Amino acid sequence: MPTDEHSRYERTPIPEEPARDRAASFIEIRHPYLPADAVLEAQRCLQCAMPYCVQACPIDQDARGYILRIAEGKFDEAALVTLRENPLGTTLCKVCYHFCEDACIMHERGVPIAIRQLKRAAMELGKSDLCYVPAALREERVAIVGAGPAGLMAAWELGLRGYRVTVFEQQPYIGGQVGEIPKYHMDGYEIEVDAERFRNLPVTFVMGKRIGTDVTIESLRAEGYSAIYLAVGTSDHKRLGIPGESLPEVYGAIDLLKEVNKGPAVSVGARIVVIGGGDVAMDAVRSALRLQPHKDVTVVYRRTRDKMPAGHEESDEAEEEGVRFLYELSPVEILGTEHVEGIVVRKTKLSAPGPSGRPSVVPVPGSEETIPCDMVIVAVGEAPALAAFPAALDLRFGAQGWPEGKNPDSMTGIEGIFASGGKSVVHAMAAGTRSANGIDAYLSRKAGRPPTPRPDPFGKGDPPALPRGYGAPTWTP
Numbered sequence: 001m002p003t004d005e006h007s008r009y010e011r012t013p014i015p016e017e018p019a020r021d022r023a024a025s026f027i028e029i030r031h032p033y034l035p036a037d038a039v040l041e042a043q044r045c046l047q048c049a050m051p052y053c054v055q056a057c058p059i060d061q062d063a064r065g066y067i068l069r070i071a072e073g074k075f076d077e078a079a080l081v082t083l084r085e086n087p088l089g090t091t092l093c094k095v096c097y098h099f100c101e102d103a104c105i106m107h108e109r110g111v112p113i114a115i116r117q118l119k120r121a122a123m124e125l126g127k128s129d130l131c132y133v134p135a136a137l138r139e140e141r142v143a144i145v146g147a148g149p150a151g152l153m154a155a156w157e158l159g160l161r162g163y164r165v166t167v168f169e170q171q172p173y174i175g176g177q178v179g180e181i182p183k184y185h186m187d188g189y190e191i192e193v194d195a196e197r198f199r200n201l202p203v204t205f206v207m208g209k210r211i212g213t214d215v216t217i218e219s220l221r222a223e224g225y226s227a228i229y230l231a232v233g234t235s236d237h238k239r240l241g242i243p244g245e246s247l248p249e250v251y252g253a254i255d256l257l258k259e260v261n262k263g264p265a266v267s268v269g270a271r272i273v274v275i276g277g278g279d280v281a282m283d284a285v286r287s288a289l290r291l292q293p294h295k296d297v298t299v300v301y302r303r304t305r306d307k308m309p310a311g312h313e314e315s316d317e318a319e320e321e322g323v324r325f326l327y328e329l330s331p332v333e334i335l336g337t338e339h340v341e342g343i344v345v346r347k348t349k350l351s352a353p354g355p356s357g358r359p360s361v362v363p364v365p366g367s368e369e370t371i372p373c374d375m376v377i378v379a380v381g382e383a384p385a386l387a388a389f390p391a392a393l394d395l396r397f398g399a400q401g402w403p404e405g406k407n408p409d410s411m412t413g414i415e416g417i418f419a420s421g422g423k424s425v426v427h428a429m430a431a432g433t434r435s436a437n438g439i440d441a442y443l444s445r446k447a448g449r450p451p452t453p454r455p456d457p458f459g460k461g462d463p464p465a466l467p468r469g470y471g472a473p474t475w476t477p
């Protein structure tokens, strides 16, 4: 246990690739803790009676619980505690935006506990190749459309309860947008490792099948699926709506990132401009930088740096790696006849905050300038591809465009069809749980039985009894 105040408030350093090396390769930036360092970091945790880290987690992950096991050197137990409520632990330990760390009480006095890195210690140093155990098989079959985090979480929740689940996925791989996350964050195999623990659940994956065109929702019903969950996320990108956008060297960020990870090989321009300031823009610009020997890569963002929606970790690392940032500029036109030759941008200024509390962007007339470039990457948001779905679903849309059912349990305008998604992997998982609970309640109601709580995922008896995240502190430092 840390013995003095200083070591209590300082984080045990996370091993990282230096900026100059990582800018030239897709090697993972962060490396795991050695066991002794993981124990040291875990021992900084105060084991709060009311752990804000748990409250902040959309899936109520018992971070306090696995940190305690690590502090005691019990890595196998830490893995079990993690996977008990988090079937995508191997993925999340690398890419979660760690809302738990932002909420950790240690933030007030020093650096929060490295919770995501400790989850990685649980997954990599503990025995995590476990296998989930389903309850007795039920009659009802459920179709899930989309094998992203929301669809996988719902498959886990329903499979554990004995429902026979079929997951239809249009791509040849599972994970949804997780498959677009650059390899310097995660190797890409993690989601497969997570799904391998589903092997004994009554969950079948049908890959390369697009629902709405290859198979319709009506035909799924006719095939005997009692409920359908649309976990289709946002597989399209928003356009800028400016001249020149159809030139061949203008890429949507998610299309580019998908190609970088899954092929075919991408050839990038010598001077690249990325439009946007969110996390996807940072992934696109940092990937472009790694593919581009001259390192002439520029981000154009229409607001000021402090208003950029990307996490600071991402934008700081991009800057360290050599990305150039231009603020308060918005795109007007992409120049070129057959190929991209440049982009015209206009200066912007921010107005006083409007009713939403956010200042709006005001263009400055006559302030146009041209940035010479031969490739433009558009990262201004994503959109769902819903043309093939019936209007009677009466869908609502989440913060970043994913479709949602209009009822609190996520049921859509058509009885028995549910829809949800989320702004991050862990938010999408929470949405998957909400929809799975809604489906279970709906099917239970129809069958005249009470809803089924989530059983112990490892078939060992009752799930943990304490309301998650609350209880006596397990040690007093």
Ligand SMILES: Cc1cc2nc3c(=O)[nH]c(=O)nc-3n(C[C@H](O)[C@H](O)[C@H](O)COP(=O)(O)OP(=O)(O)OC[C@H]3O[C@@H](n4cnc5c(N)ncnc54)[C@H](O)[C@@H]3O)c2cc1C
Pocket (backbone or CB within 6 Å): 095, 096, 097, 145, 146, 147, 148, 149, 150, 151, 168, 169, 170, 171, 174, 175, 176, 177, 178, 180, 181, 182, 185, 209, 210, 211, 212, 231, 232, 233, 234, 235, 254, 257, 279, 280, 283, 385, 402, 420, 421, 422, 423, 424, 425, 426, 428
């Ligand atoms: C480049 C990028 C980087 C990101 N980085 C992070 C990160 O580091 N950390 C983080 O927490 N979040 C990150 N996110 C966000 C996160 O990936 C998403 O919030 C999350 O994947 C959403 O999950 P979902 O299941 O709702 O949808 P999706 O992941 O979009 O999955 C939907 C699935 O449905 C399939 N589908 C769609 N329509 C059909 C159809 N008609 N028939 C069959 N299948 C269909 C799609 O192919 C897809 O596989 C990132 C997103 C992007 C784009």
Ligand code: SF4
Pocket (backbone or CB within 6 Å): 044, 045, 046, 047, 048, 051, 052, 053, 054, 063, 064, 067, 103, 104, 105, 106, 113, 115
């Ligand atoms: S908030 Fe969570 S991680 Fe932070 S000190 Fe408390 S129990 Fe530990």
